[in-house]
Amino acid sequence: MYLHGTSKRNEHGQLSIGGVEAVELAKQFGTPLYVYDEQLLRDNCRAYIHAFQQSGMKFQVTYASKAFCTMAMCKLVEQEGLGLDVVSGGELHTAVQAGFPVERIHFHGNNKSLEEISYALDIGIGTFIVDNFYELQVLEHLAAEKEKSCHVMLRITPGVEAHTHEYITTGQEDSKFGFDLGSGAVRKAIDLALKKDHLQLIGLHMHIGSQIFETTGFQIAIERVADVYREVLNTHNLELPVVNLGGGLGIRYTSEDTPLKIEHFVSTLTDVIQQEFSARNLHYPEIWLEPGRSIVATAGTTLYTVGSRKEIPGVRTYLAVDGGMSDNLRPALYQAKYEATIANRMNQPHDEVVSIAGKCCESGDMLIWDIPLPKTEPGDILAVSCTGAYHYSMANNYNRIARPAVVFVKDGRGEIVVRRESAEDIVRCDRIPDSLRA
Numbered sequence: 001m002y003l004h005g006t007s008k009r010n011e012h013g014q015l016s017i018g019g020v021e022a023v024e025l026a027k028q029f030g031t032p033l034y035v036y037d038e039q040l041l042r043d044n045c046r047a048y049i050h051a052f053q054q055s056g057m058k059f060q061v062t063y064a065s066k067a068f069c070t071m072a073m074c075k076l077v078e079q080e081g082l083g084l085d086v087v088s089g090g091e092l093h094t095a096v097q098a099g100f101p102v103e104r105i106h107f108h109g110n111n112k113s114l115e116e117i118s119y120a121l122d123i124g125i126g127t128f129i130v131d132n133f134y135e136l137q138v139l140e141h142l143a144a145e146k147e148k149s150c151h152v153m154l155r156i157t158p159g160v161e162a163h164t165h166e167y168i169t170t171g172q173e174d175s176k177f178g179f180d181l182g183s184g185a186v187r188k189a190i191d192l193a194l195k196k197d198h199l200q201l202i203g204l205h206m207h208i209g210s211q212i213f214e215t216t217g218f219q220i221a222i223e224r225v226a227d228v229y230r231e232v233l234n235t236h237n238l239e240l241p242v243v244n245l246g247g248g249l250g251i252r253y254t255s256e257d258t259p260l261k262i263e264h265f266v267s268t269l270t271d272v273i274q275q276e277f278s279a280r281n282l283h284y285p286e287i288w289l290e291p292g293r294s295i296v297a298t299a300g301t302t303l304y305t306v307g308s309r310k311e312i313p314g315v316r317t318y319l320a321v322d323g324g325m326s327d328n329l330r331p332a333l334y335q336a337k338y339e340a341t342i343a344n345r346m347n348q349p350h351d352e353v354v355s356i357a358g359k360c361c362e363s364g365d366m367l368i369w370d371i372p373l374p375k376t377e378p379g380d381i382l383a384v385s386c387t388g389a390y391h392y393s394m395a396n397n398y399n400r401i402a403r404p405a406v407v408f409v410k411d412g413r414g415e416i417v418v419r420r421e422s423a424e425d426i427v428r429c430d431r432i433p434d435s436l437r438a
């Protein structure tokens with residue numbers, strides 16, 4: 001298993017993260033357990049900030065909280081000086097509860113409810129990323145009613161398909177998100193937005209996909225966006241001050257993945273912006289970026305306890321762990337691949353090929369197929385790396401399995417940031433109706 005950040009194999013052949021042995025974390029907090037390397041979270045935030053500072057361009061890095069949204073993460077992001085992107089009232093509430101400065105929060109979503117929009121206006125949220133004509137109308141109406149004004153960006157689909165899994169591409173025109181460029185919806189939305197008294201249009205937003213390994217898609221999308229900025233200047237005598245390029249930078253889950261370094265990714269984007277905007281005699285806009293996965297994915301490791309084993313001679317050996325698709329949906333959703341190790345046997349030869357099964361009642365509940373591991377026994381601790389993005393945030397209670405705890409580790413110490421759900425939590429919202437009590 002490739003070791004990211006502070007993860008290492010120590011002198012006892014044990015996996016340690018943030019200076020704490022994984023088996024100790026498992027003992028102290030139980031399994032399954034989401035472990036986050038706090039230093040690596042911070043280093044990833046800093047890499048983005050540093051890369052932009054090097055470019056000399058105006059920028060805002062906004063962490064896409066959908067990747068991993070907890071109060072602790074919001075706090076850390078605030079401390080590192082990033083903004084925060086939220087897509088629901090729940091993420092917004094988490095940020096507000098963590099004391100995140102509202103003016104640095106950007107509100108996304110293709111179907112924000114009236115209550116969500118109202119709440120966001122009341123607290124004075126930084127920017128609304130408006131997704132469709134209905135939202136444009138509702139937002140203007142509610143802002144007028146409240147006698148407030150707000151910054152808006154329009155989310156556009158620039159017609160660029162990122163090279164990634166088809167279910168997580170969002171930049172192509174046949175998408176539920178945003179105003180599409182090809183049909184003229186973008187121009188129409190800009191004209192409309194500029195007529196709204198309570199909305200201040202500051203720019204366009206795009207997001208062409210996730211887990212992207214190259215910048216060609218961004219290059220093409222930026223060219224198209226720059227054309228629109230030029231048109232807006234021609235027709236409205238207005239230079240939109242900001243461009244939001246979304247998130248999408250990929251990470252290394254396994255040796256098959258070839259991610260770009262954050263520094264390289266940012267410097268390529270800033271170069272392309274400079275080139276395309278100056279070619280059209282436009283001032284450089286402020287660049288906003290919304291990384292999610294590339295900030296949190298490699299900082300997360302999930303620890304499981306190994307339980308039952310099923311050997312099918314000549315076919316395969318299944319090794320079952322105490323979690324599964326309830327804490328990691330990505331293999332079932334995207335056929336995502338992972339690396340893993342036995343945290344308490346790292347020095348032993350990895351000479352047995354096994355497949356890691358979850359405990360959910362679903363044949364597709366497989367975490368990893370055919371991975372070489374040391375010979376295991378029940379009670380061993382399996383560590384799966386790169387589980388920091390879209391794992392906790394997509395965790396669920398299938399089979400009424402309680403969601404795992406989340407700990408941050410740093411300098412030899414682990415601390416709970418989300419406690420493990422209890423059996424009580426599982427039935428918390430249940431009620432036996434009066435009609436069944438008779």
Ligand SMILES: Cc1ncc(COP(=O)(O)O)c(C=O)c1O
Pocket residue numbers: 064067085108170207209210211246247248249290291292293294389
């Ligand atoms: C609008 C938007 N911004 C940012 C992100 C974060 O993307 P990633 O986690 O790939 O950086 C997403 C998710 O794909 C998104 O939909």
Ligand SMILES: N[C@@H](CCCC[NH3+])C(=O)O
Pocket residue numbers: 066168210211330389390
């Ligand atoms: N949830 C996806 C990414 C979705 C990106 C959100 N727009 C994943 O795990 O890879």
